[in-house]
Amino acid sequence: MKPFPPEKEEDFAPFFPAEVLRRGLAYAREGRVLRVYRLGERLFGEVRGSAEAPYRVEVGPGLGGSCTCPYPDFPCKHAAALLYAYLDRGGKDLKEALEALPPEEAKALLLALAALPRVGGLLLEALFPERALEEEAKELKAAFRLGLWPEEALEALLVKLPRVGEASPLLAVLEALLEAPQDPGPYLGPVLARYRALGGPLRPLLALLLRHPFPELVRTFLEMARARPEEALPLLAGKDPWREALRRELLFALGQAEEALSLMRARLEAPEDYLALVDRLLALGREEEALRYAEEALEWFGKDPRLFPLADLLASRRGLPQDLLRRFALRPSLSDYAALRVLLGPRFREERPALLKAVKDPALLAWIHLLEEDWKALDRLLKRAPLEAYPALAEALEERLPGEALRLYLDAARALVEEGGRARYREVARLLKRARALDGKRVEAFLKNLRALYPRRRALWEELASLSSS
Structure with missing residues (x-):
């Protein structure tokens, strides 16, 4: 332009x-x-x-x-x-x-304009922003309780912030924003930044945080507390979980890791507590201690799926048979099964029934039976496998048993076509592409059959357009 x-x-x-x-x-x-x-x-x-x-x-x-x-x-x-x-x-x-304008003329003009109610109100807000903010906070809170979002008033709020010289009216604005019916983030951040710049007191900010633990409030409080620990730490005394969590994070920020860790150890009651402690120990480079607490958590809480990261940590860092057994129990995998066959030696035969019982995924069971060339077990698995497991089973069998994989692909595709729906037709197209790589002629014959059975299903043939030869 x-x-x-x-x-x-x-x-x-x-x-x-x-x-x-x-x-x-x-x-x-x-x-x-x-x-x-x-x-x-x-x-x-x-x-x-x-x-x-x-x-x-x-x-x-x-x-x-x-x-x-x-x-x-x-x-x-x-x-x-x-x-x-x-x-x-x-x-x-x-x-x-x-x-x-010369200064005297400019002053006279402002005085004349101030006599106009609308202009006078704007001048009043500009000259006394603290008073204006307190009034606006009340209006905002009333609007929010009605489910309204007065964007114009919120934008005007941001304009006044640089002129605010006291922190107290900002608390009223913060309290109003935390009751907003929408995400107050775009406005909450600038108000908190101004509060931080003015060095507002920590006590009322903490009281607000404990009622509304908004992430932006937490970050601001900890930033301010780090600069004023002598004011912050006494406020965070006591057994209240939120105060204790804030005290712990502040201690870490201040480099007082041992005191913070002692607070975490005293709170070891649930899997989440152990996960947090182990993560913190690893971040501090205290791996041996982290592994010890990981093992303790697994002993206490057994097969709780939330503890998989700890089982994975032990298995990847130590790789002992018991570590792989724990990880396999929480999340079975072919690689762990193969590793356990080697690590357990003669003992593997005793553990095998429990390992197989832990596997709920038919495709993974198929991979295991293929690994061991247990054809009878694989045959039993295929006979009782649910139809929805056919695609994953077919992928497992493609290399070793392509004929059986082809049958599973076609049976799964046929069932999806019968159910109908564009999303299912899209999945049919995916399955038939894999099947065509195994036997293109069988897939062509299958498509001809489909054409004869469902000639008017436009959505089906749109999805299969890249496969159909007609």
């Missing part, structure tokens, strides 16, 4: 959708632009739309800007109307005019 503000219609018209531009021009001709003025390279104004109150519009270089209308994209028709009105009315740069 050319320099802004525009000098003629061609400077901005090509960058608008045709219909948006047409409606903006109509608005301008209808006199809907109530006010337009220039401030440097930006245009501001009010445009009357479908709502009771006029929309406030701002347009700058590159057609960047904003409008309070509900239209999801920018620039909107109100922005176009503002630009057309500026071309018609023109006007001097308000910024230059204000900067040229």
